[in-house]
Amino acid sequence: MKAVVYKGPREVGVEDVPDARVERSTDVLVRVTTTNICGSDLHMYEGRTDFETGRWFGHENMGEVIEVGDGVDKVQVGDRVVLPFNVACGHCKNCERGLTNYCLTAQPDPHMAGAAYGFADMGPWAGGQAELLRVPWGDFNCLRLGEDADERAADYVMLADIFPTGYHATEMAGVSPGDQTVIYGAGPVGLMAALSATIRGASKVMVVDRHPDRLRLAESIGAIAIDDSQVDPVEAVLEQTLGLGADNGCECVGYQAHDPSGDEQPNATMNKLVQSVRFTGRIGCVGVFVPQDPGASDELARNGQIAFDQGLFWFKGQHLGSGQAPVKKYNRQLRDLIAAGKAEPSFIVSHQLSLDEAPEAYQHFDARDEGWTKVVLKPAGV
Numbered sequence: 001m002k003a004v005v006y007k008g009p010r011e012v013g014v015e016d017v018p019d020a021r022v023e024r025s026t027d028v029l030v031r032v033t034t035t036n037i038c039g040s041d042l043h044m045y046e047g048r049t050d051f052e053t054g055r056w057f058g059h060e061n062m063g064e065v066i067e068v069g070d071g072v073d074k075v076q077v078g079d080r081v082v083l084p085f086n087v088a089c090g091h092c093k094n095c096e097r098g099l100t101n102y103c104l105t106a107q108p109d110p111h112m113a114g115a116a117y118g119f120a121d122m123g124p125w126a127g128g129q130a131e132l133l134r135v136p137w138g139d140f141n142c143l144r145l146g147e148d149a150d151e152r153a154a155d156y157v158m159l160a161d162i163f164p165t166g167y168h169a170t171e172m173a174g175v176s177p178g179d180q181t182v183i184y185g186a187g188p189v190g191l192m193a194a195l196s197a198t199i200r201g202a203s204k205v206m207v208v209d210r211h212p213d214r215l216r217l218a219e220s221i222g223a224i225a226i227d228d229s230q231v232d233p234v235e236a237v238l239e240q241t242l243g244l245g246a247d248n249g250c251e252c253v254g255y256q257a258h259d260p261s262g263d264e265q266p267n268a269t270m271n272k273l274v275q276s277v278r279f280t281g282r283i284g285c286v287g288v289f290v291p292q293d294p295g296a297s298d299e300l301a302r303n304g305q306i307a308f309d310q311g312l313f314w315f316k317g318q319h320l321g322s323g324q325a326p327v328k329k330y331n332r333q334l335r336d337l338i339a340a341g342k343a344e345p346s347f348i349v350s351h352q353l354s355l356d357e358a359p360e361a362y363q364h365f366d367a368r369d370e371g372w373t374k375v376v377l378k379p380a381g382v
């Protein structure tokens with residue numbers, strides 16, 4: 001089969017690799033019809049993780065079931081399914097509590113928790129930017145889709161990661177009807193957080209970024225765009241909230257946060273959130289931070305640390321939630337919102353391309369080139 005193979009920093013190639021297959025009785029084999037490039041792939045693509053060369057990416061996957069192991073009860077050949085990016089067993093201590101983001105079985109390292117397809121430090125699982133995908137614990141991990149699966153693939157594929165992840169940010173931030181909320185980052189995840197805040201009834205959603213195309217998308221769903229290359233985003237939020245600060249906020253950027261000129265400042269978004277959110281407000285951080293970042297420019301960041309404004313955070317009595325999103329906690333309900341026509345996460349999609357076009361797509365998406373807001377790959381044909 002063909003797959004988008006990682007060759008080293010900023011280099012991927014579409015190559016022949018061994019076919020994915022059913023290896024255990026509980027596996028499901030999926031012919032991948034739709035798979036996205038994610039901002040999380042870019043940390044790996046840029047060589048800022050220890051992702052191994054020769055492996056392939058792809059954790060936002062959807063497709064058609066073409067084979068099931070003997071131990072699979074529910075999922076059937078022919079089903080259209082979307083897979084949470086978290087690989088999870090369903091029966092460990094964490095999965096039982098709904099914390100499939102920290103599965104203890106799918107992660108082979110006993111000192112770690114959580115697994116994902118085609119991801120650094122998240123277990124051995126192959127990615128889905130390929131023609132075929134092996135889905136372990138298939139009954140637990142497959143979310144089945146209805147007859148509109150193909151027609152609305154660009155919506156449903158967002159259930160693999162970014163729609164539930166954006167929703168999780170708003171859940172950790174406690175966004176409730178009437179709230180005024182601020183989101184740092186208008187990448188795909190930030191835009192999904194903005195959509196989720198709207199679904200949850202926020203009265204005002206403010207989105208901070210500096211890319212006009214991404215900010216326009218935020219405005220297209222009724223959010224207020226704040227361009228931090230033009231204004232101080234903290235002051236802009238205070239102005240929008242009678243000087244009190246937002247009720248809650250979401251971090252959707254991660255450790256490669258930078259100033260508008262491109263200089264990395266891994267503490268920028270967290271500290272601006274502390275300043276932008278009111279006393280006692282909540283912050284949900286889904287942007288990725290890592291325990292080691294050897295490629296960082298300063299000593300703190302190399303050790304996974306940031307100069308966090310703990311004093312102001314404590315003084316304001318704020319709360320903070322963080323980590324990988326437990327996709328399975330939300331994907332079914334969000335699927336039903338899509339099916340009912342009440343959510344259309346595909347508004348962020350700028351490109352639907354073949355697998356062969358992936359190397360070029362990686363370059364453009366990585367450069368955050370104007371108009372490259374979300375890339376959907378179609379291994380079975382566009």
Ligand SMILES: NC(=O)c1ccc[n+]([C@@H]2O[C@H](COP(=O)([O-])OP(=O)(O)OC[C@H]3O[C@@H](n4cnc5c(N)ncnc54)[C@H](O)[C@@H]3O)[C@@H](O)[C@H]2O)c1
Nearest residue numbers: 039040185187188189253254257258286287288323324325
């Ligand atoms: N927790 C999870 O489960 C989960 C899931 C998916 C993605 N992620 C992470 O979420 C983050 C965002 O993902 P994405 O796909 O949207 O990525 P992206 O890189 O496309 O978007 C990030 C956006 O943040 C903006 N930005 C950078 N510095 C900023 C700053 N100081 N202030 C405001 N905006 C700033 C960039 O201009 C960009 O538009 C990444 O770290 C990704 O790894 C986490």
Ligand SMILES: [Zn+2]
Nearest residue numbers: 038040060161
């Ligand atoms: Zn992703």
Ligand SMILES: [Zn+2]
Nearest residue numbers: 089092095103
């Ligand atoms: Zn588990």
